Amino acid sequence: MSGFLELAISGLMSGLVIGLAALALTLVFGVARFANAATGDFMTTGAYAALLGVSASGSLIVGGAVGMMVGALVGIASYVLVFRTLEGRSSVSALLASIGIGFVIRAVLGVVYGHGQQVFQLPLVRPWRFGDLRIQPNDLKIGITALLALLAVFLVLHATPIGRRMRAVADDPMLARVSGIAPRQVMLALWALGGAVAALAGVLLGIKTVVSPEMGWDMLIPVFAAAILGGIGHPVGAVLAGVILGVLQELATPYVGFTYKLALAFVILLVVLLVRPRGLFGRVEGVR
Amino acid sequence: MDAYLTAIAIITAIYVLLALGLNLQYGLTGLINFGHVGFFCIGAYTTAILSEHGVPLVVTFPLAAAFAMAAAWPLGLVSIRLREDYFAIVSLGFSEVVRLVATSERWLTNGVQGIAGIPKLFAGWLTGAAQSYAVLGLLVVFNILAILAMLRIVRSPFGRMIEAIRDNEEAVKALGKDPAVFKIQVLVLGAALAGLAGAVYAHYIGYISPEQFLPLITFQIWMAIIMGGVGRISGALVGSAILMLFLEGSRFLRDVMPFISEVSMASVRLGAVGLALILFTMYRPQGLMGDFTRK
Numbered sequence: 093m094s095g096f097l098e099l100a101i102s103g104l105m106s107g108l109v110i111g112l113a114a115l116a117l118t119l120v121f122g123v124a125r126f127a128n129a130a131t132g133d134f135m136t137t138g139a140y141a142a143l144l145g146v147s148a149s150g151s152l153i154v155g156g157a158v159g160m161m162v163g164a165l166v167g168i169a170s171y172v173l174v175f176r177t178l179e180g181r182s183s184v185s186a187l188l189a190s191i192g193i194g195f196v197i198r199a200v201l202g203v204v205y206g207h208g209q210q211v212f213q214l215p216l217v218r219p220w221r222f223g224d225l226r227i228q229p230n231d232l233k234i235g236i237t238a239l240l241a242l243l244a245v246f247l248v249l250h251a252t253p254i255g256r257r258m259r260a261v262a263d264d265p266m267l268a269r270v271s272g273i274a275p276r277q278v279m280l281a282l283w284a285l286g287g288a289v290a291a292l293a294g295v296l297l298g299i300k301t302v303v304s305p306e307m308g309w310d311m312l313i314p315v316f317a318a319a320i321l322g323g324i325g326h327p328v329g330a331v332l333a334g335v336i337l338g339v340l341q342e343l344a345t346p347y348v349g350f351t352y353k354l355a356l357a358f359v360i361l362l363v364v365l366l367v368r369p370r371g372l373f374g375r376v377e378g379v380r
Numbered sequence: 381m382d383a384y385l386t387a388i389a390i391i392t393a394i395y396v397l398l399a400l401g402l403n404l405q406y407g408l409t410g411l412i413n414f415g416h417v418g419f420f421c422i423g424a425y426t427t428a429i430l431s432e433h434g435v436p437l438v439v440t441f442p443l444a445a446a447f448a449m450a451a452a453w454p455l456g457l458v459s460i461r462l463r464e465d466y467f468a469i470v471s472l473g474f475s476e477v478v479r480l481v482a483t484s485e486r487w488l489t490n491g492v493q494g495i496a497g498i499p500k501l502f503a504g505w506l507t508g509a510a511q512s513y514a515v516l517g518l519l520v521v522f523n524i525l526a527i528l529a530m531l532r533i534v535r536s537p538f539g540r541m542i543e544a545i546r547d548n549e550e551a552v553k554a555l556g557k558d559p560a561v562f563k564i565q566v567l568v569l570g571a572a573l574a575g576l577a578g579a580v581y582a583h584y585i586g587y588i589s590p591e592q593f594l595p596l597i598t599f600q601i602w603m604a605i606i607m608g609g610v611g612r613i614s615g616a617l618v619g620s621a622i623l624m625l626f627l628e629g630s631r632f633l634r635d636v637m638p639f640i641s642e643v644s645m646a647s648v649r650l651g652a653v654g655l656a657l658i659l660f661t662m663y664r665p666q667g668l669m670g671d672f673t674r675k
Contacts, residue, residue, distance in 0.1 A: 127465050177662050183465050184412055185661040188606075191414075191599060192661070195654025202647030305647075313473045320466070351484045358473040365462055365470070 107338020122325030132308030138291020139298035167287020323371030401573030410546030418475030423578025448575025494589025609667030
């Protein structure tokens with residue numbers, strides 16, 4: 093029984109990481125209206141930048157901040173250099189270009205850092221025991237960081253002027269425009285936020301597992317599945333769906349084996365798209 | 381030198397077969413298939429496993445195409461009605477799951493070690509250069525048949541229908557036709573070409589492993605048809621030639637600049653494919669051979 097609970101808790105933590113990345117994907121989708129396939133590679137960028145930050149300062153918190161900053165910059169750069177030109181074209185071109193951006197990011201990281209795996213050097217800590225239950229303090233810290241980040245994103249979205257403008261553009265771009273909202277500014281803020289959130293997800297994933305150039309790309313299917321399950325463009329839904337997906341994946345591991353985790357995410361993605369394409373919390377329109 | 385050129389021609393012809401399939405799906409019908417390599421993989425493994433058990437190649441080749449079609453059909457049934465970009469991600473996930481199965485089911489596919497010693501084509505009758513020429517000849521025949529079929533499709537009512545779906549799906553629906561039916565047929569046909577390409581590839585290289593079926597292959601083919609010109613048969617040919625030139629050229633680059641390691645060269649290649657995808661979608665979406673009058 094305690095083994096089951098430990099798996100569930102581990103799933104909760106990895107689910108929060110998936111949810112954070114799905115949040116980045118869904119934010120961008122809600123406003124820019126395409127699935128940014130480079131989200132995974134934004135995560136990887138964040139993780140590598142955080143490694144640099146940690147080795148320069150010795151502090152994980154500074155490292156995480158560096159990672160988020162670089163993630164935001166990469167987000168802004170990909171908007172300014174690529175997606176701004178593709179605005180108004182079909183979502184196919186943006187999707188293809190985002191795949192291309194992901195490839196370029198992975199290529200740069202592969203050339204600079206090689207294809208080996210790197211880890212965050214963390215002090216070994218004795219797990220906390222509650223009866224039979226063992227909890228890794230690091231897991232708990234990852235979970236708390238993810239929750240704090242989610243809180244911050246919701247504050248930005250709901251308590252700041254730029255967040256209100258973002259939601260307005262997501263709801264109805266034309267109406268937002270005639271109401272005097274400058275789209276450029278909103279898009280820049282959106283890509284910075286999306287990049288930073290994805291990068292933080294990457295940092296947390298890197299702390300939990302290992303850092304390699306492919307780590308983010310390999311998360312693309314689970315992240316996309318979570319974004320769809322939560323209802324695309326719906327921030328709370330993305331996070332909850334990420335947690336559900338993470339827990340399901342961990343709990344299923346003893347039955348289907350470690351390698352088929354990804355396949356499980358794929359099956360969930362298919363089932364959701366078929367049965368309830370607007371996801372758990374999707375809006376009325378139900379695009380699929 | 382001669383053997384080298386033949387080898388390059390053979391690989392190019394395999395790419396052309398893949399590009400023709402994707403061109404039918406994306407270029408003519410507007411179907412965004414990001415999982416092309418999955419069907420290629422299924423074709424390669426089908427023929428490799430069957431011929432390992434002594435089934436003659438005359439039987440395994442059609443079966444390779446048939447298995448790829450058999451995988452495409454249910455995928456189409458469940459996901460073809462999705463929005464186009466959702467279908468793109470689902471098909472990408474499909475190809476990753478195929479690779480996962482090839483990696484995990486060791487009893488069937490020998491896992492990451494892959495299958496070695498796949499019999500060469502025409503092994504009983506020919507050797508050396510003659511054998512390579514025969515493989516190339518077979519590929520040329522396959523390609524000519526595929527191109528003739530494409531030309532026929534384009535001029536048929538079916539062809540007009542799929543092009544109408546690409547240009548305006550709503551209008552097709554308004555005329556009382558169900559686009560999904562045609563899209564599934566197109567997906568299955570393209571998968572057959574990819575499966576066949578996989579079969580030739582497996583018997584030509586003689587060794588397959590899951591590592592050879594990364595999504596990168598899918599996007600290399602995308603790069604080829606986008607560079608060559610979407611919706612054009614000449615585009616598939618020119619694009620594949622450019623792709624081969626680029627892949628081989630990067631090998632020569634390494635001869636000139638030996639300080640770049642083979643691993644970083646793989647990254648450089650990946651980055652170049654990415655850059656090509658970005659730049660062509662941004663500045664020349666119609667490709668090199670494409671229709672310049674249309675946006």
